[in-house]
Amino acid sequence: MMRRFLLALFLIASAAPAFAVNPDEMLKDPALESRARAISAELRCMVCQNQSIDDSNAELAKDLRLLVRKRITDGDSDKQVMSYIVSRYGEFVLLKPRFEVGTIALWLSPVLLFAAGISLLATLFFRRDAPRAVNPLSPEERKRLNQLLDGPDC
The missing domain is CATH 1.20.5 (Single alpha-helices involved in coiled-coils or other helix-helix interfaces)
Structure with missing residues (x-):
């Protein structure tokens, strides 16, 4: 029973998203690291294109993560960091366009x-079949119709 529980726990843990941020990239200050993670979660990996740089293992994503952390430690605000990255890589780098x-x-x-x-x-x-405008029968057509309806008596 315990083996099944541990196996299930392992499978659940392995299904969780793995972040590509390496421990050597992380900032020592938790507040600054949190800011870096928030910014990098909004930036697209230019190699993978469907992942944020926070989730990607590509070298370019690593370089961008390091650049974000450097700008933060240099004292840039979040907005300044984003503006700097966008000025270098264009609007496409944003996962959520402005x-x-x-x-x-x-x-x-x-x-x-x-x-x-x-x-x-x-x-x-809700479309209703509107009655179509029908042209009234002319007197000659009405007479002919009556003759057809009356028909020969058999």
């Missing part, structure tokens, strides 16, 4: 597409 004029379409497109989808669904769901 809300600016250049990115407004990126931020608003999901909302607009969702609204368009809802309106399309509502239109299709």
Whole structure:
């Protein structure tokens, strides 16, 4: 029973996300390290592209983590560190793009597409087949119809 428990505990622990930050990269001051972790969690690894630099094992991610920590220990604020990294690597380095004029379409497109989808669904769901306008029969057509309906008596 104990073996199963330890095996389950090991499997759960191994499924947890592994951070790529090496112990030799960490700052001694816990407050500064916390700031560095928060900043690096918002920066994209330019090699992996779907991971933050905090999660990536790539050399470039390591260099960026070290750069973030150096800027923090040099006295830069979080905003200054982010601005410095963005100025060197561009907006793509941000995992969450800024809300600016250049990115407004990126931020608003999901909302607009969702609204368009809802309106399309509502239109299709609540659509009523409106009676179509029918031209009234002319006197000749009405007479012919009556003749056809009366038909020959069998």
